[in-house]
Amino acid sequence: MSTAPQLEKPLALIVEDDIAQAGIFEQALQMADFETQIITDGQAALDILQTITPSLVVLDLHLPNVSGEEILRAIRAEPRLAGVRVMLATANPLAAESLRKLSDLVLLKPISFHQLRDMAIRLRP
Amino acid sequence: MVLNSYAFASMISALISGGTAVFVWRKHGRGPAAGPLISFMLAATLWSFFYALELAVTSVPLKILFAQIEYLGITSTAPMAFVMVNEYINRERWKGARRFLLLGIIPFIVNVAVLTNAFHGLFWADIIPLQIDSFVVLKVKYGPFFWLNTGYAYLLLLWGTWQLGRVAAREGTLRRAQAGVMLAGILLPWLGNFLYVFGKNPFPGLDLTPFCFTLTGLAFAWGLFRLNLFNLLPVARSAVIENMPDGVIVLDAGDQVMDVNPAARKTLGVESTEIVGQLADVVFSKYFPLPVSVRQMPETLTEVMSSRLAETQYFNVLVTPLKNRNRQITGRIITLHNATLLKRAEIRLRASQQQLETQNAELRKFSRAVEQSGSTIVITDLNGVIEFVNPMFTQITGFLPEEAIGHTPAILKSGKHGPELYQEMWRVISGGGVWQGELINKKKNGEFYWEAVTISPVKDAAGKITHYLAIKDDITRRKEMEMDLAQARDEALEASRLKSQLLANVSHDMRSPLGSILGFTEMLQQGIYGAMSARQYEILTKVIQSTEQLLNFLNNLINQAQIESGKIVLNARLFPPEDVFDSVQSTAAALAQAKNLVITNRIEPDTRPFVYGDPYWIRQIVSNLISNAVKFTEQGAIDVYIFKPDSTHWAIQVKDTGIGIPEEAQSHVFESFWQVDGGITKKQSSGSGLGLSIVKQLVTLMNGEISLASRVNQGATFTITLPLIADAGETK
Numbered sequence: 001m002s003t004a005p006q007l008e009k010p011l012a013l014i015v016e017d018d019i020a021q022a023g024i025f026e027q028a029l030q031m032a033d034f035e036t037q038i039i040t041d042g043q044a045a046l047d048i049l050q051t052i053t054p055s056l057v058v059l060d061l062h063l064p065n066v067s068g069e070e071i072l073r074a075i076r077a078e079p080r081l082a083g084v085r086v087m088l089a090t091a092n093p094l095a096a097e098s099l100r101k102l103s104d105l106v107l108l109k110p111i112s113f114h115q116l117r118d119m120a121i122r123l124r125p
Numbered sequence: 126m127v128l129n130s131y132a133f134a135s136m137i138s139a140l141i142s143g144g145t146a147v148f149v150w151r152k153h154g155r156g157p158a159a160g161p162l163i164s165f166m167l168a169a170t171l172w173s174f175f176y177a178l179e180l181a182v183t184s185v186p187l188k189i190l191f192a193q194i195e196y197l198g199i200t201s202t203a204p205m206a207f208v209m210v211n212e213y214i215n216r217e218r219w220k221g222a223r224r225f226l227l228l229g230i231i232p233f234i235v236n237v238a239v240l241t242n243a244f245h246g247l248f249w250a251d252i253i254p255l256q257i258d259s260f261v262v263l264k265v266k267y268g269p270f271f272w273l274n275t276g277y278a279y280l281l282l283l284w285g286t287w288q289l290g291r292v293a294a295r296e297g298t299l300r301r302a303q304a305g306v307m308l309a310g311i312l313l314p315w316l317g318n319f320l321y322v323f324g325k326n327p328f329p330g331l332d333l334t335p336f337c338f339t340l341t342g343l344a345f346a347w348g349l350f351r352l353n354l355f356n357l358l359p360v361a362r363s364a365v366i367e368n369m370p371d372g373v374i375v376l377d378a379g380d381q382v383m384d385v386n387p388a389a390r391k392t393l394g395v396e397s398t399e400i401v402g403q404l405a406d407v408v409f410s411k412y413f414p415l416p417v418s419v420r421q422m423p424e425t426l427t428e429v430m431s432s433r434l435a436e437t438q439y440f441n442v443l444v445t446p447l448k449n450r451n452r453q454i455t456g457r458i459i460t461l462h463n464a465t466l467l468k469r470a471e472i473r474l475r476a477s478q479q480q481l482e483t484q485n486a487e488l489r490k491f492s493r494a495v496e497q498s499g500s501t502i503v504i505t506d507l508n509g510v511i512e513f514v515n516p517m518f519t520q521i522t523g524f525l526p527e528e529a530i531g532h533t534p535a536i537l538k539s540g541k542h543g544p545e546l547y548q549e550m551w552r553v554i555s556g557g558g559v560w561q562g563e564l565i566n567k568k569k570n571g572e573f574y575w576e577a578v579t580i581s582p583v584k585d586a587a588g589k590i591t592h593y594l595a596i597k598d599d600i601t602r603r604k605e606m607e608m609d610l611a612q613a614r615d616e617a618l619e620a621s622r623l624k625s626q627l628l629a630n631v632s633h634d635m636r637s638p639l640g641s642i643l644g645f646t647e648m649l650q651q652g653i654y655g656a657m658s659a660r661q662y663e664i665l666t667k668v669i670q671s672t673e674q675l676l677n678f679l680n681n682l683i684n685q686a687q688i689e690s691g692k693i694v695l696n697a698r699l700f701p702p703e704d705v706f707d708s709v710q711s712t713a714a715a716l717a718q719a720k721n722l723v724i725t726n727r728i729e730p731d732t733r734p735f736v737y738g739d740p741y742w743i744r745q746i747v748s749n750l751i752s753n754a755v756k757f758t759e760q761g762a763i764d765v766y767i768f769k770p771d772s773t774h775w776a777i778q779v780k781d782t783g784i785g786i787p788e789e790a791q792s793h794v795f796e797s798f799w800q801v802d803g804g805i806t807k808k809q810s811s812g813s814g815l816g817l818s819i820v821k822q823l824v825t826l827m828n829g830e831i832s833l834a835s836r837v838n839q840g841a842t843f844t845i846t847l848p849l850i851a852d853a854g855e856t857k
Contacts (some may be wrong), residue, residue: 018637024648027644027653091640110643
């Protein structure tokens with residue numbers, strides 16, 4: 001369900017292994033006027049971040065192969081990605097808390113559709 | 126030689142004297158005064174014998190010769206009598222060889238004078254033979270040496286007579302008889318000699334003196350054997366009685382006091398003149414507490430206590446009747462033996478015996494206590510060698526006393542403790558301390574068992590350690606229970622950990638589908654999947670509400686599990702007060718929105734820029750309070766207000782306009798799974814009953830306080846007060 005990036009809209013990368021959840025995120029972000037791309041694998045997310053520079057990353061912490069925390073650290077360690085906003089989406093409140101400083105926003109699952117949409121609008125460049 | 130009657134009588138006298146000498150020598154040769162008596166008798170024999178010869182011969186020179194020999198005896202008799210009297214009255218100073226020689230000086234001079242009379246005539250001035258009937262006697266005129274001898278002899282006899290007279294006058298019956306015999310013996314030759322010398326002789330020309338001396342010897346010999354003349358020496362006896370420490374009182378047949386010795390006088394505290402002649406019972410009633418009258422006193426030792434003296438004294442009193450030959454009582458002797466020292470020693474002995482008995486009883490008690498103790502008791506010497514074990518030791522370890530005594534407690538070593546433990550034990554007890562611990566030991570049969578052990582040093586009066594005492598209790602059962610408990614605890618902890626883990630997993634696995642339910646429902650409402658009828662929209666709102674409730678319940682269940690397992694680690698820090706509202710509104714918002722409730726947030730400016738605490742858990746608290754408020758409020762507003770009640774605290778107040786909480790229920794609302802009872806409440810709310818309990822527990826963890834102000838139907842106000850800075854509890 002990937003869409004080719006269009007330059008006129010900012011790109012939101014959705015890293016979430018739950019397809020249904022990813023779909024909801026996509027819908028909300030699109031309503032917030034983002035281009036969206038869904039990645040369901042941690043390693044794939046790291047790989048794609050080598051080549052693209054999204055405006056926003058909605059990052060699940062519980063991912064196959066590479067954890068969301070590692071991806072977050074990788075983003076924060078990469079100067080090219082310095083401007084990237086990261087929204088953590090997690091079902092583990094304590095883990096979320098520990099990463100609060102590295103992220104721009106922490107959302108506890110289940111995440112309200114409206115909430116995500118409103119937050120995403122705020123994080124638009 | 127003519128055997129005339131005079132000579133014959135003299136010879137008989139010589140035989141008697143000689144025989145007596147032999148008799149005394151054979152019967153009494155080593156007795157007192159035997160020497161002087163035998164010598165005396167021999168002297169008399171010599172005298173009589175040669176006097177007989179003198180009388181028998183007719184030749185004048187021969188007569189003179191015999192007379193001269195006679196004088197050896199004549200001059201010896203008086204000194205010998207003198208020595209005998211001295212022996213009798215025990216005049217020590219007249220004994221011994223030197224005194225004897227002194228006595229012999231004059232007799233020696235006289236004898237020399239007798240033998241040399243032919244040259245000087247100083248003994249016999251003139252010797253005239255005198256014809257009497259058929260024989261001749263010598264008629265002499267005496268010279269000065271004769272008078273010397275006579276005077277000397279008279280002097281000695283006079284002195285002896287006087288001494289004996291004194292004894293006879295002073296002493297008792299026996300002594301009087303003895304002294305009488307001696308006096309008679311000594312007076313006889315004196316008489317005879319007197320008659321002869323002064324010519325008052327009924328037998329003209331015959332010297333009666335040797336006959337008299339023979340009679341003297343006989344009298345002495347009779348006294349010796351019949352009256353024990355020299356066996357009881359009156360002065361010695363008197364000295365004994367005078368000096369003896371026991372009081373002696375002599376009574377006559379009429380119980381009158383006849384004599385008191387100094388010890389008795391001292392005991393009675395009297396002078397002899399005061400009591401001599403008085404009745405004994407009168408004397409005793411005044412001075413000494415005899416229990417009964419003298420006559421009633423038994424003839425055995427009677428113990429009498431006298432407190433007349435400064436301190437109480439004890440006497441053994443013995444009343445001995447004196448009896449004559451006819452068994453008639455002629456008097457009594459009372460002896461008072463001061464037995465105070467002995468008695469006191471006896472009292473002391475009895476006291477110490479009593480003390481010993483008390484101590485023994487104590488010892489027996491201790492001994493029985495130790496023997497029957499339910500604890501094992503072991504006593505060792507300083508090297509740890511066992512000196513005593515009680516029966517419990519055998520019962521528990523299986524070692525008999527003889528198998529343990531002489532060994533060290535190492536026979537019980539299980540090998541399950543390192544040497545450090547035993548070193549430490551020794552360090553403590555040898556330093557005078559008490560060691561307590563739990564040891565696993567080994568029985569004789571190899572079985573292991575646990576003991577609670579207390580070892581203490583036993584010190585003597587000087588504080589020096591002499592033994593060690595171990596009191597031990599078998600705690601094997603307790604240990605097993607403890608180990609079971611520890612295992613149970615470990616298992617419970619493990620179970621709790623697994624529960625937490627399970628809850629975490631459940632939480633995670635439930636959140637994802639809940640997210641989908643919530644997301645898709647919202648999208649449906651949004652009209653993304655086509656237009657909604659009002660009815661459909663309403664239904665979807667109920668789906669969202671139910672989802673929110675489920676989510677809330679899930680959160681609280683997990684929080685409660687984390688609190689219970691002690692898993693919550695507070696990560697307190699400074700943070701902006703606005704953060705309290707992050708992600709809070711959204712969850713409660715849907716519910717509030719559905720009820721048309723307004724949630725307002727207010728922050729006092731003086732709480733900016735930072736408050737203090739763990740924002741995650743504070744949000745959890747506020748979320749629960751808002752959920753609670755929404756649940757019980759049907760209309761109106763919910764106000765969340767952050768402010769500073771004082772300089773060191775900040776507070777969050779959640780105020781609603783709901784049904785309120787009855788006063789009687791207010792103290793219970795923070796208990797787990799508790800709900801205000803009543804139909805309306807039940808219908809209106811569907812809480813888990815965990816929310817406020819978790820709030821309370823979290824606030825307590827944060828060293829904060831929660832208070833509640835409410836009235837029925839007038840809303841409720843919860844206020845949480847938290848410290849602004851870390852206090853000691855949290856910095857740990």
